[in-house]
Amino acid sequence: MEAEFKERSQQTIAKFAGQKYGSTAFENEKRSYPKAMMDFLAGNREKAIAFLQSEDADPQLHQHTLGIDFYSSFTLKGQVRKYFYFGKYLDPSYRQRMKKAMAILTEQDPLTRKFSTPRKFWLKSSDNCNTWVDCRNTDNLKGMRNVAVYLFAQETGNEATRKIYKERLRRDIRTLYQIGQGEWDSENYLGHTITGYINLYDFAQDPEAKSLAKSALDWFFASGALKYWRGGFGGPSKRDYGGGNCVWCALATHELGLYFGDSPISDPNPSPDEVHLITSTYRPPPAIVALAKKQFPKPVELLNSKPTYENWKPGNDAAPQFYETLYFGQTFQLGTLAQGSGGDWNGFKMMAFNSGRGVDYFIASTGTDPTKISTASIGNENIAQYRNLVIWLNHQPKAPFQFFLPKSALVETSKGITFIKYEKTWLALTPINLAVEGINATATQKIQKRYPDDQILTATGNGKKFTGFALEVGEPETHGSWEKFQKSVIAQSCLNLQQIDKGEVEYQGVVGKVKLQYQGVNLPKVWRNGKQHNWRQHFAVYQSADGVKSPIYQGWKSGKLTIKAGGYEFQNQSR
Known part of the structure; x- marks a missing residue:
């Protein structure tokens, strides 16, 4: 080193x-x-x-x-x-x-x-x-x-x-x-x-x-x-x-x-x-x-918290402001915030393995300015994530959505699902009251100076009460091949919109399921693989979803950080 x-x-x-x-x-x-x-x-x-x-x-x-x-x-x-x-x-x-x-x-x-x-x-x-x-x-x-x-x-x-x-x-x-x-x-x-x-x-x-x-x-x-x-x-x-x-x-x-x-x-x-x-x-x-080199057993899911910005002010340490879910597959890492993006924070970003340039990005947002796609938001987003599954819901009937992805990605639509193929990572994007419009040439042109190898896919709400999407991510270790991924998603995955008028959506993936009930400016109600998520149990600064204190763990107000990776272990405690 x-x-x-x-x-x-x-x-x-x-x-x-x-x-x-x-x-x-x-x-x-x-x-x-x-x-x-x-x-x-x-x-x-x-x-x-x-x-x-x-x-x-x-x-x-x-x-x-x-x-x-x-x-x-x-x-x-x-x-x-x-x-x-x-x-x-x-x-x-x-x-x-x-x-x-x-x-x-x-x-x-x-x-x-x-x-x-x-x-x-x-x-x-x-x-x-x-x-x-x-x-x-x-x-x-x-x-x-x-x-x-x-x-x-x-x-x-x-x-x-x-x-x-x-x-x-x-x-x-x-x-x-x-x-x-x-x-x-x-x-x-x-x-x-x-x-x-x-x-x-x-x-x-x-x-x-x-x-x-x-x-x-x-x-x-x-x-x-x-x-x-x-x-x-x-x-x-x-x-x-x-x-x-x-x-x-x-x-x-x-x-x-x-x-x-x-x-x-x-x-x-x-x-x-x-x-x-x-x-x-x-x-x-x-x-x-x-x-940093991701030398730890994968897949692994972390449930992390982030404090309010001015955390030194009295009372600002009572509870976290942001709740993060971060999932590491073999070929990708995907992270979301329950509150989505807004202001100056990014609430949805994925990186996928690329042998030539390191990683490729996939970013979702609402809004119409592709140059600010990381934080662009029309407000009041609710996101639920369980491992490789995500539901994003917005309360704007005609909400504009943007998706940032590399030009090298293959984009196909089958059975109403937009499939996106990266080098080793595969995405299935299922719209919720959302019309996927395809690659937007005008929006793509706006990002070319900074991102010449990337492009913007856009979509717009169809006028219904709630809009959004469900996302499922696959890779060779979970699905074998791109073709098998597509077939298994079409055959086994299911989007339940029976309670959509009440802001409730469930997505059954090939493995596992996630459910979201929209709560506006408040934290969404989330069910992770059938179990309702307790946000009070999501206070830890860093914690594994399965309770194992690796690869990184720091309890809320514990004063102690533990890292286990690459055969090494590190601990430090504040005084």
Whole structure:
């Protein structure tokens, strides 16, 4: 694993050799600092150091910290590694100025210090912080800020501030092991969170703080490993903006893939933020790497929960906000949320094995904007899943549906069922008061720039009270062949719509059955293979549907994470 990590690291460094860095205006250090650091590792040391210690593009905004930009969280993350890792290559006078600026910043808690003239860093008023340091509290930004201020206070001996931030870090990390992360499984921001906490692991002098950092990183990598597969990132996720629906497209795959690999193609467009990982001594435990490579007995079904976004606020830990079902077959992994998609969360995503490009995607949604298919929703979706079976129901009579699938997939219709053939995975889509219209050329054209190898299939409700579909997924291990799959579904599977006017649908698959009773904005009533599902028994952050504590288990507010994969076992418990 170490040899593979170093090989991927060298490939990444080589891609950034000689690249332009960008600027230091606003929070452009988000990319420019990591690019310069990568170029340094590639051998262009003088050029990189000259940029890293150049004067900031907005000096008037940083006079209180001697011209050093310690404001934006993304900039703080870069400043940390610049000073603590590359510091010995900086001009001594510049390094000393940075340290003096750190002392000024952390003399008091910078979140409590305000400017006499309120600054407007961004045009969006919601992002403006009249504090000495970035006040935004998304999980990734908060982690970068808290780690940086902690390390700056440590470096300058400002013990009162260091202790304040140590407790903030402890609280946030403990929450991971109690109820999970508010910004859960984000294809966009998980990598940013990881690279923020890795600074704490590398540069904390207090053994307890370093241990906290390792606990955080192990948890984040475990959550990422579950959704990562062969360079793809699939299943439900928070803050999913629709850009990650192909191999190496999700931002988080760059950081995760540096450790996990396991893809038939190398990362063509790595993130400069990987410099934090390449120069770090942290390594995820072997059990987490094996989890990412799906080295555990399959099939397996997990019933997981996700907390509300602002989970640190009083009362927000009373119950989960989202209930996830995640099923791993031999050739696919399929995940849904009981509440479906909406806002900035994705509630339905499947990845299927592809020998050439790693994985192919299948995504279902309502709405008409294919560029936002991951989270597009007309609202009030109800989804029931039992293993490889899914029912999706909507209360809009003429609801527009979209389905994202590869152009390589074969699409056939027989007996009113739309069959879709992937390389090794087969889908049977049975409409519920839904007219399947076929591949939509206009919608497909809209996604071509980002997804040239994929297409959009559309369908529209026929005017009845409820609309939706049932989905059954098969593979060689369960059905033998594509032809046998089609025949068995036509002969044995059955959609019961006798109570559809009451929002009740049952689907009998070739193996097993699932039933859903629509409940609008509330959790649907679900029967899994004949047994009504008790949502109170779905609180665990991670749990197997059959009660076995593998491949991953974390009870609700248990404070303990267990992983068993690839012959390895990992356990960690919060303090």
